[in-house]
Every structure is written in C-alpha cells, then in structure tokens.
Amino acid sequence: RGVFHYRDGRLSAGPVALAEIAAAVGTPAFVYSADAIVARYRAMTGALAAEGLDATVCYAVKANPHLAVVSTLAREGAGADVVSEGELLRAQAAGIPGQRTVFAGVGKTEAEMAAGLEAGILQFNVESEVELRTLDRVARDKGLRAPVSLRINPDVDARTHAKITTGTSENKFGIDHAQAGAIARQAADLPGIDLTGLAVHIGSQLVDLAPYALAFEKLAQLFAELRTAGLPLQRLDLGGGIGISYRDEQPPEVADYARVAARAVRDLGVPVIFEPGRWMVGDAGVLLTRVVFVKQGVKKRFVIVDAAMNDLIRPTLYDAWHDILPLARPAPEAPSQPVDIVGPICESGDLFATDRALPPVRPGDLLAICSAGAYGATMASTYNSRLPAPEILVAGADWAVIKARPDHATLLAQESLPAWLAPEAD
Numbered sequence: 001r002g003v004f005h006y007r008d009g010r011l012s013a014g015p016v017a018l019a020e021i022a023a024a025v026g027t028p029a030f031v032y033s034a035d036a037i038v039a040r041y042r043a044m045t046g047a048l049a050a051e052g053l054d055a056t057v058c059y060a061v062k063a064n065p066h067l068a069v070v071s072t073l074a075r076e077g078a079g080a081d082v083v084s085e086g087e088l089l090r091a092q093a094a095g096i097p098g099q100r101t102v103f104a105g106v107g108k109t110e111a112e113m114a115a116g117l118e119a120g121i122l123q124f125n126v127e128s129e130v131e132l133r134t135l136d137r138v139a140r141d142k143g144l145r146a147p148v149s150l151r152i153n154p155d156v157d158a159r160t161h162a163k164i165t166t167g168t169s170e171n172k173f174g175i176d177h178a179q180a181g182a183i184a185r186q187a188a189d190l191p192g193i194d195l196t197g198l199a200v201h202i203g204s205q206l207v208d209l210a211p212y213a214l215a216f217e218k219l220a221q222l223f224a225e226l227r228t229a230g231l232p233l234q235r236l237d238l239g240g241g242i243g244i245s246y247r248d249e250q251p252p253e254v255a256d257y258a259r260v261a262a263r264a265v266r267d268l269g270v271p272v273i274f275e276p277g278r279w280m281v282g283d284a285g286v287l288l289t290r291v292v293f294v295k296q297g298v299k300k301r302f303v304i305v306d307a308a309m310n311d312l313i314r315p316t317l318y319d320a321w322h323d324i325l326p327l328a329r330p331a332p333e334a335p336s337q338p339v340d341i342v343g344p345i346c347e348s349g350d351l352f353a354t355d356r357a358l359p360p361v362r363p364g365d366l367l368a369i370c371s372a373g374a375y376g377a378t379m380a381s382t383y384n385s386r387l388p389a390p391e392i393l394v395a396g397a398d399w400a401v402i403k404a405r406p407d408h409a410t411l412l413a414q415e416s417l418p419a420w421l422a423p424e425a426d
C-alpha cells in the first residue's frame, strides 16, 4: 500500500522493520507512519490550492485522536474537526488554535457549547433548531456570540455502508434542505448567534465522486440563494468522508476530489473547510499481531492471533475487509490457503478475515492488519479484560512509543469497591 513495504524481506515503515518494533513492545500493537500522514495532508492541501480554493483542512480528530497524530498534523498547519469536549481539548493540547477548529455533532451538551465558546472556535456546525436555540442561550449567558454554520442534510445517498452514511433524510444528521432557509433566518436574528455559513457531510468511506458532486452542488445553490436573500453567509464546510482502498476499492484521486469541490463552489468566492479523517490517517497505520495457534477445524482452518475485536472492531462491526500481511515476506512459491483469521475472544464475531488466502503461518509468526490507522485504537475497548494495545509512531528512521501498554494492576486500580464490599479493616 505504499506506506508499508517489504524491505530486505521484512515489512517496514520507511527504513524501520515492523518486526523490530514488535520485538521491543510486544503484540498486539498499533504502528503509525508520521511521514505518511504528513504526505497525505500536503497532497490534499496542495490539490485544493491548485484548484484555487481558499481551503482549510480541519482533520476529523475522531479518526485517530492520539495526541502525537494530531500534533503531527497541527505542525503542518491543519485545523481540527471535533465532536466532543474531549476532542476539543486534544486539538488544543496539540496546538491547533480555536480559530481553526470546527465543532460538529448532533448532541452537543451545554457544557460542550460553553467549552467551544471559551476556546474561541471558528464555528459550531449546528444540526437542528433546538440546538441553535440552546446555543444562543448559552452564548448570551456568557455575553458572547456563537459562530454557527448550519449543517444541511442534502438527502443524497453516499452509497457507502449503512452504518456510516449520513446524508439521506432517514438519518439523524443535519437540517432538512427544505427548512434550511427558515432556520438560517432565525439564526441571523438570534442575538447570541453569528451566522457564518453552511456545512454538509454525507458519509464516510466514499469511493465515488458522484454523490459528492450532487451534495456540493445542492449546498452551493442553497448558499447562493440564501446569500441573495440577504443572509450573511461567509464560508462553506464540505465535510469529510473521502475513502481509502481497503481491498480493491478505487477511491478518487485527491486531485479529482478537489476538482469536484472547486467546480461546485469556486464561483461563490468564499473560504471552504474540509473535514477528512480516514483518508488522512487510515493507510498510515497497521495493527501488528502474532499467531498464537493454528487450529484445523472440521470445515475450516483457523489462524488464532493475539489481537482481537476489542483492538480493531471494524471487521466485526461493518464486515470490513483489512488486508493482512506476514511481516516476513513469504517465498513466492509458498502456497496460499484459505483460513479464518480470528481473535481469542469468546464470540464468533471476533474475526479479522474469513476464507482469506494466506501463506502458511506457524505459531509465533507476525502479521500486520493493514489500514488500521483510522477508527482503530480509538474504537478499542478492554473487553475480556484485555489490555489496550500500545501505539507507536515512526518518523523517518526514528520510532517512539506514544502510548505504552498499561499493566493489569493499573487498570484494576481505576476501579473501586463500595464500602460494603471493601475488605474488612482489622
């Protein structure tokens, strides 16, 4: 996949062999390439600039919120798209100024609204009238005005997985296109609101440009209409969602994505925000795992590994495909055979691949589960009392542990017993 490649027969990130990292930190472990993340950021900002857009790339922190990942992007000048107070604090800790931060989400609490106002964020992407009125009150209580862009639901089917499509009228997201005008006028009149623009996000892992073109054009048209009607709209937020190739999908080239966006909005002559998450970090990460056992079942051969659904839930949750590569390059003549690659958790859904062609492996062998940089560690849990996998960042020939594997005692110490269960003091 470009980022990770075999070098002297060993799967590597640049000059760093992943087996070296596995030997040092153990498995399972997430490894991210900072160089790959930076390359993506520059490719996107370059493509948008080449189209003549005044664009800000606000990285969707949810995809990989690790402080070192966000800091890597902050250094490049990225903004942030946050959806909670926790993400806002992370973006700030990484050095992303409030003025390059947008706050999205259908259920912002008043405390989160207040935090966003105090941080002086660029805009709240507001998804309903009730949210707008609440934000107005919270802002007035503070003697402030909340910058607001209305998230419009353009009713466009992104044709992606049902759990990650967001732009049709059946989802909970955004303001119905038909009501947008009325709500925009309210926003313009509310004393605690400063109406700044319109926003759209139609879903995630889009591999087709057509739904983007449709959604962007609808949004641009609405923008032009409302501006003509006298509403003080100043900028557009075109959301995120650009997909990556997990298997054989052919996601759009970033230059084509930029062209589609520019074609729809350039004539409006306003600044444009983008909120990519997965595209920025997905391919830049792998989950390293070790084969525990190979078990020949009645009908299937199982490769049981030491990573599990608690580490990477995408296959279980979305039937997602992730390429799985041996860390030691297999001999070209090694016969692949279909296996199920599964974790040790006591659920049938704990699997990474079914009937996957894999060269022969033995207990102790190392594998990389690819494209795990986005929605990987951040969606992890400690189910089955498994320890969170450590995270490692590689940059050039250097690598560093950016999150260590905790020990069981530390996790146990986070829990406490109520008085009636506490051991008797003597």
Ligand code: LLP
Pocket: 060, 063, 081, 104, 105, 164, 201, 203, 204, 205, 239, 240, 241, 242, 275, 276, 277, 278, 279, 314, 318, 374, 375
């Ligand atoms: N902006 C908004 C308003 C969003 O809701 C999202 C993602 C993004 C930007 C970033 O989307 P991206 O560029 O990463 O596609 N856990 C799922 C993905 C959930 C996406 C949620 N929203 C997965 O593992 O596929």
